[in-house]
Structures are given as structure tokens and as C-alpha cells.
Amino acid sequence: MNRPIHDAFQAVQASPELKERTRAYLHARRTPARPRYRSLLAAAACLVLVFFGTGGALAWFTPVSAVSVEAGTSLELTLNRFDRVLExxxxxTQDQELADRLKLVYLSYTDALETILASQEVSQALDxxxxxxxxxxxxxEQHCQDLMEDTQSCAxxxxxxxxxxxxxxxxxxxxxxxxxxxxxxxxxxxxxxITAQQVGDCSMHELRQWLADLTGSSQETSSSSTSGNGQGSGGGQDCGNGQGNGNSGGHHGNGGHHGGR
Structure with missing residues (x-):
């Protein structure tokens, strides 16, 4: 180097602040940056801590609504306030096996309902x-109304x-x-x-027919009892179990109760 230029640079003295900034810059250049995903994981962990620390866990696992789905099979969904399936x-036994196979727990209610309706068992039953x-x-009440609207849009x-x-x-x-x-x-x-066991043995279609028969029989009781024709007023629906408890016409196996005496 030219001697006058060398002497000129020798006379230059860096301030302590400049030295410190230069040292920090060089250190940053030598230290590799941490992957971004680590920062994201840290942020997610903080959110989880906040969620559980503010009662979020209690809200998540507290059932606030239930939905019964009858379509050849019979499934009942328990939901939390976020409309997620808890149970x-x-x-x-067959219905529970279907539920376990569909893996509905923690799905949103609409996703769970669509999954049920799309299953082979339910599709065949509806067909x-x-x-x-x-x-x-x-x-x-408002939450129930929202669920019913979701049901109508899905089903x-x-x-x-x-x-x-x-x-x-x-x-x-x-x-x-x-x-x-x-x-x-x-x-x-x-x-x-009528007992819960009898109702449990029936499909919804059979139950509606049973209700219609009983409603009709209640309206015809007086005329049936005076006609003396020896026929009961029940509708003959036994829900496939062939047994009755002996009270309401064909449903319960006691035809002719009104007119036979």
C-alpha cells in the first residue's frame, strides 16, 4: 500500500459504538437463522396454553346439545358449544359398530351428519x-334453531x-x-x-303408523263400543316382535275388547 495512504488509515480510530455494532453484525452473519416453523410452533403452543388457561377445555368438553338421527339406524350425537361431536x-350393537367405524367424534355436526347419511347402511335404508x-x-333455544337449520340444509x-x-x-x-x-x-x-321396550322395537315409520292407528281408534271408540261387531280398534302393528301387552287392539293382541261384550 502507498505509504501516505497507509499512514492516513492508521490515524483513523473507530468509536466504541461503531466497534460494538460491527461485532454484532459479524456475529449475526455467522449464526444461522432459526427455521420459521419453530416460531409458529411456539406461537401455537402459547395459544393452546391461553385456551386451556381461560376455561376453553371446560367449554370444549361440556355437552350442551344432543342430536338424534334415525334413518334405518339410530345414532345419537352429543355436541359441545362449538358444534363438535363429543360422543x-x-x-x-350394529348401530354402535357403525358409529365407531365412521369415526364421528370431534367432527363438526354438519360433517358428522353428512358422513352418516353417506354411509352404505343409511343410504341403503333410505333407498x-x-x-x-x-x-x-x-x-x-337459538342454538337449537341453528342446528335445525343445519340439519335441513344437510339432510x-x-x-x-x-x-x-x-x-x-x-x-x-x-x-x-x-x-x-x-x-x-x-x-x-x-x-x-305402552312401554319404552315396545317403542324401542319399532322403526320410526312403524311408530308413526302406530300413533295414527291409536289416534284413529280414540276417535272411533264410542261407535266401536256400541256396534257390537266384535272387532278391536287397534291398527295391527306389532313392530316385528309379534308380542303385545293385551290392551290396544291389534297392537297389543286383544281384538274385540270393545264389541265382544
Whole structure:
């Protein structure tokens, strides 16, 4: 180097601040940047901690609504406030096996319903004439209304009704789905001798026919009792079990009760 230039640079003195900034810059150049995904994982972990620390876990695992789906099979979905499936109960061993195979737990309600309706068992049942009946019960009326709207948009054809939240426990104690429990209440209003076991043995189509028969028989009781024609007023529906309890015409195996005496 030219001596005058060398002497000139020798006279230049870096300030302590400049030295420190230069040292930091060189250190940053030598240290590899951490992968971005680590930062994302850290942020996600923080969100999870906030979620569970603010009662989110309690909200997630607290059931606030139940939906009964009757379509050849009988499944009852328990939902949390985010409309996610917490539990699925089948009415029979076959229904429970279907629920387990479909893996509905933690799905959104609409995804769960679409999965049920798209299953081979339910599709075949509906094609064979089975009726779709969905019953919704919840602690919040507006929430129930939203679920019913979701049901109608997903299911299309079929019946959709709502039940009181208190009926969820009563239905479980009776061993019935919500849909069948509501039918039990309607049937027992016309014939108190009807049992939950009898209702459980029937399809929804058979239960509606039974209800129609009983409604018609209640309107014809007076004329039947005076005609003396020896025929009962029941509709003859035994729901495939061939047994009755002996009270209401063809349903219960006691035809001619009104007119035979």
C-alpha cells in the first residue's frame, strides 16, 4: 500500500459504538437463522396454553346439545358449544359398530351428519323406504334453531323436530333415542300401557303408523263400543316382535275388547 495512504488509515480510530455494532453484525452473519416453523410452533403452543388457561377445555368438553338421527339406524350425537361431536351412542350393537367405524367424534355436526347419511347402511335404508328423522335438543333455544337449520340444509328430505333438554336424560334412562322417546310420550298419552321396550322395537315409520292407528281408534271408540261387531280398534302393528301387552287392539293382541261384550 502507498505509504501516505497507509499512514492516513492508521490515524483513523473507530468509536466504541461503531466497534460494538460491527461485532454484532459479524456475529449475526455467522449464526444461522432459526427455521420459521419453530416460531409458529411456539406461537401455537402459547395459544393452546391461553385456551386451556381461560376455561376453553371446560367449554370444549361440556355437552350442551344432543342430536338424534334415525334413518334405518339410530345414532345419537352429543355436541359441545362449538358444534363438535363429543360422543356417539348407537341404539343397538350394529348401530354402535357403525358409529365407531365412521369415526364421528370431534367432527363438526354438519360433517358428522353428512358422513352418516353417506354411509352404505343409511343410504341403503333410505333407498329402501326408511324415513329420516332428526331430533335436536339443547340448553339454548337459538342454538337449537341453528342446528335445525343445519340439519335441513344437510339432510334435505325427512322430518326435523326439537326437544326439551331435560328429555335427553329421560330418553337415556328409557334406553331410547330422542326421536323415539318423543314418540313414546305421544303414544303413552293415548295408551299409558305402552312401554319404552315396545317403542324401542319399532322403526320410526312403524311408530308413526302406530300413533295414527291409536289416534284413529280414540276417535272411533264410542261407535266401536256400541256396534257390537266384535272387532278391536287397534291398527295391527306389532313392530316385528309379534308380542303385545293385551290392551290396544291389534297392537297389543286383544281384538274385540270393545264389541265382544
Amino acid at each position: 356417539v351412542q348407537g341404539d343397538s 329402501g323406504g326408511a324415513e329420516l328423522a332428526v331430533t335436536v335438543a339443547g340448553q339454548n 334435505g328430505h325427512g322430518t326435523c323436530s326439537s326437544a326439551d333438554w331435560s328429555q335427553v336424560t329421560a330418553a337415556q334412562q328409557s334406553g331410547l333415542s330422542l326421536s323415539k322417546y318423543q314418540m313414546l310420550l305421544q303414544l303413552q298419552a293415548l295408551d299409558p300401557s
